[in-house]
Amino acid sequence: MFSLVERGRLASRVAVMAARALWAYKLRSCFVIAAVALGIASLTVIVASIDGAERKANEIVDSFGPDAVFILGGDIRSRAVGQRTLTLSYADAERLRQSLPGAYLVVPMRARQNVSARFEGANTQLPLVIGATAGYAEVWNWPLIEGRDLTEADVARGAKVGLIGDLPAKALFGEASPVGRTVFIDNLPVQIVGRLAYRGFSAGGGGAVDDRLIIPISTLTQRFNLDRKYFRALRVKFVDPENMAFHVENLRSLLRDQHRLAEGAPDDFTILTADEILKFLSMFKGGLVLFLGITAVVAMVVGGFVLANLFYLSISERRTEIGLKKALGAPSGAILLQILLEAVWLTLIGALCGMGLGMALGQLLERLGLLELLLSWKIFGLSTLAAVVIGLLFGLKPARQAAAMAPMDVLKGEL
Amino acid sequence: MSEAPLIRLEALVKSFQQGDLEIPVLKGLDLEIVAGEFIALQGSSGSGKSTLLHILGLLDRPSGGRYWLQGEDVAALPDEQLSRLRNGVMGFLFQSFYLVPYISALENVILPGLYSATPGRSLRQRGQELLAEVGLADRMSFRPGQLSGGQQQRVALARALVNDPQLLLADEPTGQLDTATSVEIMQLLSRVHSSGRTVIVVTHEAATAAYAKRTIFLQDGHVLPG
Numbered sequence: 001m002f003s004l005v006e007r008g009r010l011a012s013r014v015a016v017m018a019a020r021a022l023w024a025y026k027l028r029s030c031f032v033i034a035a036v037a038l039g040i041a042s043l044t045v046i047v048a049s050i051d052g053a054e055r056k057a058n059e060i061v062d063s064f065g066p067d068a069v070f071i072l073g074g075d076i077r078s079r080a081v082g083q084r085t086l087t088l089s090y091a092d093a094e095r096l097r098q099s100l101p102g103a104y105l106v107v108p109m110r111a112r113q114n115v116s117a118r119f120e121g122a123n124t125q126l127p128l129v130i131g132a133t134a135g136y137a138e139v140w141n142w143p144l145i146e147g148r149d150l151t152e153a154d155v156a157r158g159a160k161v162g163l164i165g166d167l168p169a170k171a172l173f174g175e176a177s178p179v180g181r182t183v184f185i186d187n188l189p190v191q192i193v194g195r196l197a198y199r200g201f202s203a204g205g206g207g208a209v210d211d212r213l214i215i216p217i218s219t220l221t222q223r224f225n226l227d228r229k230y231f232r233a234l235r236v237k238f239v240d241p242e243n244m245a246f247h248v249e250n251l252r253s254l255l256r257d258q259h260r261l262a263e264g265a266p267d268d269f270t271i272l273t274a275d276e277i278l279k280f281l282s283m284f285k286g287g288l289v290l291f292l293g294i295t296a297v298v299a300m301v302v303g304g305f306v307l308a309n310l311f312y313l314s315i316s317e318r319r320t321e322i323g324l325k326k327a328l329g330a331p332s333g334a335i336l337l338q339i340l341l342e343a344v345w346l347t348l349i350g351a352l353c354g355m356g357l358g359m360a361l362g363q364l365l366e367r368l369g370l371l372e373l374l375l376s377w378k379i380f381g382l383s384t385l386a387a388v389v390i391g392l393l394f395g396l397k398p399a400r401q402a403a404a405m406a407p408m409d410v411l412k413g414e415l
Numbered sequence: 416m417s418e419a420p421l422i423r424l425e426a427l428v429k430s431f432q433q434g435d436l437e438i439p440v441l442k443g444l445d446l447e448i449v450a451g452e453f454i455a456l457q458g459s460s461g462s463g464k465s466t467l468l469h470i471l472g473l474l475d476r477p478s479g480g481r482y483w484l485q486g487e488d489v490a491a492l493p494d495e496q497l498s499r500l501r502n503g504v505m506g507f508l509f510q511s512f513y514l515v516p517y518i519s520a521l522e523n524v525i526l527p528g529l530y531s532a533t534p535g536r537s538l539r540q541r542g543q544e545l546l547a548e549v550g551l552a553d554r555m556s557f558r559p560g561q562l563s564g565g566q567q568q569r570v571a572l573a574r575a576l577v578n579d580p581q582l583l584l585a586d587e588p589t590g591q592l593d594t595a596t597s598v599e600i601m602q603l604l605s606r607v608h609s610s611g612r613t614v615i616v617v618t619h620e621a622a623t624a625a626y627a628k629r630t631i632f633l634q635d636g637h638v639l640p641g
Contacts, residue, residue, distance in 0.1 A: 325530075327501065328502065
């Protein structure tokens with residue numbers, strides 16, 4: 001019987017033979033590599049985009065904060081036609097401030113859309129100007145890179161001061177500091193007192209979250225002549241995030257009482273928590289994973305079939321070579337190993353090409369802003385593993401067929 | 416006989432299945448070959464001479480009867496051991512050479528050695544010596560397609576000898592060669608024989624058979640009494 005050392009030597013010799021054979025049949029090898037590469041490329045993009053989506057989701061949830069809720073007027077889940085969305089009043093906010101246990105910051109918000117902003121020669125269009133009360137940056141866990149947050153005094157005076165988001169700050173001031181400068185928003189002069197850090201994800205339907213300017217809500221309602229009783233949304237922060245379920249229930253009954261809703265009547269407001277956002281995002285991610293996963297599997301299986309087909313062809317083409325090797329004393333195991341190694345060599349090269357292609361494609365998609373990708377060693381491992389599995393799985397049948405060939409099958413032709 | 420025979424066949428039978436029909440090719444063959452013989456196997460087309468050579472070379476199994484090689488009953492050995500015997504004890508020459516087209520002459524020569532336990536370095540050295548012996552020292556890195564028929568058969572002969580086999584089996588080795596080249600190949604085979612190896616050549620050419628020391632005639636699956 002073969003000793004371990006002999007087996008090792010035989011295996012390494014067979015590995016070299018496999019590489020030689022692949023080199024000899026370059027065109028066929030290229031086809032297999034291309035087929036596998038396409039499958040692996042799609043796998044790479046898919047895994048990267050799923051990871052990217054997850055990272056984004058975590059960022060969103062992190063910035064939302066586990067200790068906060070966001071309340072919107074109207075029931076966004078029922079989406080009834082003609083439903084009132086201006087249901088939250090200053091009286092509500094006041095009641096929450098005074099009687100909601102555990103809440104330490106309550107910030108009502110209103111927004112004005114599509115307002116132009118101007119500083120000296122520079123102009124920009126703001127998708128959102130938000131009116132808020134003291135502690136806007138704090139209540140959104142949004143760091144200020146310079147300046148200060150809005151204060152009680154700002155709101156009480158209806159001061160013409162504001163916080164500027166990253167995008168308009170760059171558009172109007174470039175690299176210079178905006179703090180202390182005066183920006184005109186629809187001819188209202190606003191002195192910038194703070195600059196918000198870059199957050200980098202899109203707000204729900206309202207464009208980039210960084211593309212905004214925040215002024216005291218009193219200033220906004222006066223200057224833009226908005227309803228003085230109601231606002232659109234409310235942000236509440238609590239001291240202890242462990243008891244969020246309890247806080248949310250308190251908040252809900254308080255608001256229902258405040259709005260005099262009868263028993264059984266639906267809420268006329270919506271309370272969002274980090275948990276709910278996470279639920280929504282993972283639902284969205286689940287769909288993405290399923291859809292892209294099926295795509296990846298199909299692409300890989302196609303690659304596998306191309307491999308199997310070309311290997312069957314290759315084996316009938318190389319009958320003589322295989323029969324000869326058996327006649328010269330190659331054990332069946334060596335033939336099996338050679339064909340399998342040929343398959344695995346090709347799929348590994350295909351995997352490398354595919355990863356390169358996938359990363360290039362991913363960069364392109366990211367640059368076009370279509371996808372958020374996260375490339376990692378996990379992808380490298382997963383692609384390599386997938387390639388080896390495909391090589392072994394689809395190479396096994398042709399390899400066994402080759403190994404089972406009798407030397408006679410090839411040599412009998414001669415008489 | 417003082418010497419145990421290298422090969423002993425007893426009532427050897429071989430038949431091929433063709434649909435429902437069983438076609439007998441070898442019909443109870445008895446034969447003894449001692450080490451060091453140079454034998455020509457002759458017979459008309461369909462007499463079973465190639466079939467006999469394939470069975471002797473362990474490329475095919477008999478349907479019945481016994482086959483002792485070096486005193487060992489090999490008819491029932493598992494495939495793995497037959498591979499080892501083919502690799503270590505036998506060398507083969509075929510009518511159409513059967514060289515692997517995409518590797519060099521030298522790589523073709525050492526191919527059987529790759530399946531043996533011989534270390535790579537001594538294998539290459541032996542391959543080079545053998546190619547030099549058959550007169551192809553300057554063609555080692557040539558591909559088979561760049562060599563003439565006679566040169567290819569000489570590469571095949573070097574390959575047959577690389578594992579230093581006791582038995583050389585040649586199936587119509589001159590069948591695709593012209594007369595002059597045939598003479599060269601048969602002279603090389605004679606040298607192989609005089610170095611102490613047993614050589615068995617299947618041929619239908621009298622000129623080729625003339626190099627052998629004993630001729631065995633096959634007719635209808637039987638050995639003709641000589």
